[in-house]
Amino acid sequence: MVIRFRLRLRAVSLLTVGWGIPDVLGADIVTARKVKADGTYEYYVPGSTVKGVLRSAASRVAGAYGFTSCGEVDPEKVRKAHEAMGGPCDVCTLFGYPYPSVEGASKVYVSDFSPVGRPAPVIVARTALRDDTQTVREGSLRSVEHLLPGSEFVGEVRVDGAASRLVPLLLLAVAELRTSRVGRGSLVDARVEDGGALDAVVAPEWRGLLEGVRSWLWEGVV
Template identity: 30%
Template sequence: MFGVLKNRYVIQGNIVFKTPLHIGSGESGTRTDSLVVKYFNGEPYIPGSSFKGVLRGTLERIAPVLGLDSCLLYSGSECGKVIREEIEGNSDLKKMVENLPDGEEVYMKYLLEEARKNRGLCRTCRLFGSPYMASRIYFDDLQADNSVGNLRYEVRDGVGIDRDTGTAVEGVKYDYEVVPQGIKFSLRARMENAEDEDILLLAVGLRELTEGIRMGGMTSRGLGSCKIEGLEITEFLLETEEGKKKFWAYLATGKLPPGAIKGETFIKERILAAFPETGEKEAKPC
């Protein structure tokens, strides 16, 4: 499936936070119980894995509405569990796995492919990856823009709440660090060998980002509200001569070619291609 590069989509934009952001590092400091993730120079960033997880979770909920199958990770319906059950239920496959010599990775891939043929992977697992298939989309860490040189982090207080009485629990007080609102983080992602369903999922995910989502911790308390701005997608269709030439130029210069597709155009075109009956109609006067 991934042996030959057939297409590549480069996604770029800025994630702008309308409310403060907290993505915890798992560490405490002298000022606060929970520090945000930072580079060694003290600048905040959003791990690519965190952003990918938020986008994946968003699309897992929406995919069935689009007529696409989607499992839920770490649930009884996840694809990994289904494939393991397929191997367990197929005596021939199970015997092969049990007798597999160490280091026989190629043969193991064959066995997993046999299991996938019978039960398959859902669309979100095919796009974002699973223990049995590599991801088709990759996210760089999102770096803060250059205006954060003198950034002053905020520290917020929190208390434990008794859910029965709705009052604060005595002795359960903590605080946490947040990145102040208004900070921009640069987004760069790459999707390769995408099928029509992958492109539809990407377009819907980007639509959600343009409308606004929440990211990080403490989102139920108002943190992490963000949108994407300046969205552009560069498309390399490598099964056409024009697409190959554009890709060769990119490889030679290291620069993306001009003519990137504006985010709104890409989103509309891809969604309407999948659901042409939803084309924009002239609004009726009230």
């Protein structure tokens, strides 16, 4: 069995578009552009970006809600942490873990996110800061492309039915993502669109959470 739902994202602040952006501007890249067959391009949010953000969010909140997280990234440290815990943590079980194991594959698949309507771009001149000194680099004024608040994207999330008990952890990550800064400062709202399908998946104690993530958090702000 595969559990699937749509996840809709809406920019609450400017979203940086990753396209020829110098590294010095940091990991504030949420949106990207891809060239289509006809030579035009469209904005999208890579599924790997969304998955990474959800994983970090899940790690932050897991412990507060009775789920486990080893909190490690380095493969060897993850392996040792799981050994000490008597098995893989919940976050790694859901999102996958980096050392060889039959069970190590991710139980979550996140598609690329396509734009809903036409996201409105804006070009902003930014000054690159040197990371070490926070001083402005000479000649480093760059034009950076952003998408305006209100831009929306939709994608699909699929969860292996074998990990259904961890769907609430995924929903907690969606809820957490809406109140935390993505990359270097973007704020993104998120809404689960499941057509009621998750009612049969999550236990009654998580019903309030499920209802919460079915609505925008920042409604009326943008």
